[in-house]
Amino acid sequence: MEYDVIMIGSGPGGYTGAIRCAQLGLKTAIIEKYPSLGGTCLNVGCIPSKALLDSSEHYYNAAHTFAEHGIKLEDLKVDLPQMIARKTNVVDQTTKGIVFLMKKNKIDEIHGVGSFVDPHTIKITKADGSEQTITGKNIIIATGSKPMSFPSMPIDKKRVITSTEALTLQEVPKHLIVIGAGVIGAELGSVYARLGAKVSFVEFADSMIPTMDKTMGKELQKVIKKLGADFYFSHKVTKVENTGDEVVVSVDTPKGEQITLTGDYCLVSVGRRAYTDGLNLEAAGVKADNRGRVEVDDYLRTNVPHIYALGDVIRGAMLAHKAEEEGTFIAETIVGQKPHIHYRLIPGVVYTWPEVAAVGYTEEEVKQEGIPYKVGSFPFKALGRARASMDVDGLVKVLAHKETDEILGVHMIGARAADMIAEAVVAMEFRASAEDVSRMSHAHPTYTEAFKEACLAATDNRAINM
Ligand SMILES: Cc1cc2nc3c(=O)[nH]c(=O)nc-3n(C[C@H](O)[C@H](O)[C@H](O)COP(=O)(O)OP(=O)(O)OC[C@H]3O[C@@H](n4cnc5c(N)ncnc54)[C@H](O)[C@@H]3O)c2cc1C
Numbered sequence: 059m060e061y062d063v064i065m066i067g068s069g070p071g072g073y074t075g076a077i078r079c080a081q082l083g084l085k086t087a088i089i090e091k092y093p094s095l096g097g098t099c100l101n102v103g104c105i106p107s108k109a110l111l112d113s114s115e116h117y118y119n120a121a122h123t124f125a126e127h128g129i130k131l132e133d134l135k136v137d138l139p140q141m142i143a144r145k146t147n148v149v150d151q152t153t154k155g156i157v158f159l160m161k162k163n164k165i166d167e168i169h170g171v172g173s174f175v176d177p178h179t180i181k182i183t184k185a186d187g188s189e190q191t192i193t194g195k196n197i198i199i200a201t202g203s204k205p206m207s208f209p210s211m212p213i214d215k216k217r218v219i220t221s222t223e224a225l226t227l228q229e230v231p232k233h234l235i236v237i238g239a240g241v242i243g244a245e246l247g248s249v250y251a252r253l254g255a256k257v258s259f260v261e262f263a264d265s266m267i268p269t270m271d272k273t274m275g276k277e278l279q280k281v282i283k284k285l286g287a288d289f290y291f292s293h294k295v296t297k298v299e300n301t302g303d304e305v306v307v308s309v310d311t312p313k314g315e316q317i318t319l320t321g322d323y324c325l326v327s328v329g330r331r332a333y334t335d336g337l338n339l340e341a342a343g344v345k346a347d348n349r350g351r352v353e354v355d356d357y358l359r360t361n362v363p364h365i366y367a368l369g370d371v372i373r374g375a376m377l378a379h380k381a382e383e384e385g386t387f388i389a390e391t392i393v394g395q396k397p398h399i400h401y402r403l404i405p406g407v408v409y410t411w412p413e414v415a416a417v418g419y420t421e422e423e424v425k426q427e428g429i430p431y432k433v434g435s436f437p438f439k440a441l442g443r444a445r446a447s448m449d450v451d452g453l454v455k456v457l458a459h460k461e462t463d464e465i466l467g468v469h470m471i472g473a474r475a476a477d478m479i480a481e482a483v484v485a486m487e488f489r490a491s492a493e494d495v496s497r498m499s500h501a502h503p504t505y506t507e508a509f510k511e512a513c514l515a516a517t518d519n520r521a522i523n524m
Pocket residue numbers: 066067068069070071072089090091092096097098099100102103104105107170171172173200201202203221222242333335336337368369370371375376377378379380381409
């Protein structure tokens with residue numbers, strides 16, 4: 059069978075790209091090695107982690123804030139197997155939705171491991187060992203990523219686990235040691251901290267979420283500390299050992315001393331790596347870089363012009379919505395359109411509570427690039443809406459160009475920041491100034507007023523409610 063497009067991988071990049079190809083009239087097949095569609099994001103990433111984040115937040119509020127709201131509960135308990143079962147249901151419904159979308163768009167769904175035979179031919183090896191071969195005028199590599207680890211921290215999936223196992227634990231850990239306080243560490247560490255686990259973060263860098271604006275890491279640490287967590291920043295893990303019922307983690311301190319931490323589970327969340335295992339890229343002559351990522355040009359084309367790649371398997375942020383934009387971009391490029399992705403304006407969100415969300419330059423980046431800038435900040439505790447709901451932690455920080463007032467970056471930590479960041483993305487896509495946002499009416503009382511107030515503060519220090 060010959061297709062216009064063969065998509066290898068059905069994550070957010072793969073399924074979105076396949077749908078856009080079909081919408082544009084291209085005969086499309088999608089290959090997925092697992093029985094369910096949706097990739098990392100729907101099966102073991104974005105969706106299940108958000109389901110557990112929400113459940114654990116409900117429990118935390120029931121235990122810690124309901125009484126102040128005037129709601130009394132007795133015999134409050136965590137039923138983790140039920141929490142996990144609900145998460146699994148959410149995943150099932152969501153992945154079945156993708157099957158429906160494939161059918162609706164007349165995309166052929168083929169399950170099995172796809173590998174190149176030559177630059178136009180893909181062999182699919184199915185679970186029963188049978189093989190099928192198809193050819194494509196265009197092929198898109200959308201094979202995503204897998205958790206990374208180091209030899210000093212061997213994953214056994216029982217006590218030394220990755221995010222995938224952390225989404226299916228059947229007991230709340232007594233002491234969870236999290237290696238890496240990046241996005242996964244912060245999100246899944248906070249799930250179990252809210253459910254009552256002692257959580258210790260061991261992080262190589264000097265703060266949480268170290269690639270985001272430094273203010274965000276500091277604020278996030280304050281709120282996670284309230285959950286009883288410990289932090290070991292600038293510490294280096296030298297050994298992780300499963301001793302049966304426990305895990306012993308050996309760590310070098312910044313002073314060069316050796317300490318050990320003992321817990322019942324250790325979550326290794328030190329990043330993810332591009333996944334091309336089994337693809338047989340050599341048969342197509344497709345080049346990968348020294349980090350194993352498929353190399354692409356500005357049109358997301360590999361060195362073989364009819365083979366494209368997207369999402370976690372190429373350079374750039376490992377985010378579902380980045381992969382989705384790239385899927386659409388490739389489909390439109392194939393039919394001769396001229397799409398565009400503004401990479402600097404892809405927002406990043408950490409779904410702790412409060413949430414952290416950002417778009418554009420960090421303060422560290424504007425400093426480093428020598429861009430003249432000014433800052434306006436506004437704390438949530440000064441917001442009526444936040445006091446009404448008792449969500450007073452956090453702030454909005456706006457960076458604007460010192461001379462032109464154009465918004466350069468927006469960084470938020472606070473309730474509903476994940477949704478609020480969309481306003482900042484729109485403003486920045488239209489190259490708004492801080493003054494522009496300051497003059498737009500924001501409904502009262504809402505959390506979005508914090509963005510307006512931070513813009514007022516950045517314009518010329520004229521925030522009203524501070
Ligand atoms: C715990 C966790 C939480 C996350 N939360 C978020 C979030 O809230 N927001 C966000 O934006 N991002 C989040 N991410 C990141 C997000 O999941 C990824 O950025 C996104 O899934 C990348 O999409 P993709 O299409 O590139 O690849 P993937 O989603 O990884 O999909 C690739 C697919 O290709 C398949 N595949 C691989 N090789 C082959 C082959 N040879 N043949 C056939 N099929 C193959 C794989 O089985 C997989 O299904 C999270 C990740 C994790 C781990």
